[in-house]
Amino acid sequence: MAMPEIFSASNLEGDKVINSKGEELGKIKDVVLDVTNDSIAYVVISFGGFMGVANKLFGVPIEALKKKPGEDVFVLNVEKERLKDAPGFDKDKWPGISGEAQMDYAACIYGYYGYECPYQSTEILGESQRTWDRSLEQPSGRTIEEMGGIKEEGKTLEGLGGIKEEGRTLKGSKRKSE
Structure with missing residues (x-):
């Protein structure tokens, strides 16, 4: 050695x-x-x-x-x-x-x-789990819509189109090209 x-x-x-x-x-x-x-x-x-x-x-x-x-x-x-x-x-x-x-x-x-x-x-920070790569989980199981949705220039998640998560797509229409 x-x-x-x-x-x-x-x-x-x-x-x-x-x-x-x-x-x-x-x-x-x-x-x-x-x-x-x-x-x-x-x-x-x-x-x-x-x-x-x-x-x-x-x-x-x-x-x-x-x-x-x-x-x-x-x-x-x-x-x-x-x-x-x-x-x-x-x-x-x-x-x-x-x-x-x-x-x-x-x-x-x-x-x-x-x-x-x-x-x-x-x-572990409070009730959320946080990692240094900026991911954030909501352990309470609430959906995005229950938390008020995601807005972009006045549009809600429904108006933005789908978001894929583990093979599932959230309901919503395709985003129109401007």
Whole structure:
């Protein structure tokens, strides 16, 4: 069994990040901790200075980074071109450090790099069940019509046409083209 390498977060700052081709992508800027779950939420990497992307920071799941043994280098298996579309933020405008904005950003980056996000778990809030992906269930069993319907420019759900849910279509006429 290999001996684990354990570092303080401040010692990682400035470590080089390369891709599998050996191309330098950037440097580690910070490590965001999840103190509720005693884990690393994500690593912040500065990728500034290429392809018109400057002064931007990008969160990357810790699982996406592999440390090169004996070196202050991490490998992120992603092409430089793909980083152009990566979810990032300005160095002076970090995503919310706590709460929903932070969880939304974490979910976004985990998905972008192909990892399951630990922050899409379900929470119970009052009588409704809410998840970080914005779905909302009404456990009381009330229908949309009983709650007042859905309106769009003065039209009710009936006037909008059908909505499919698990193979069923709600009653309503087809929406007319304008």
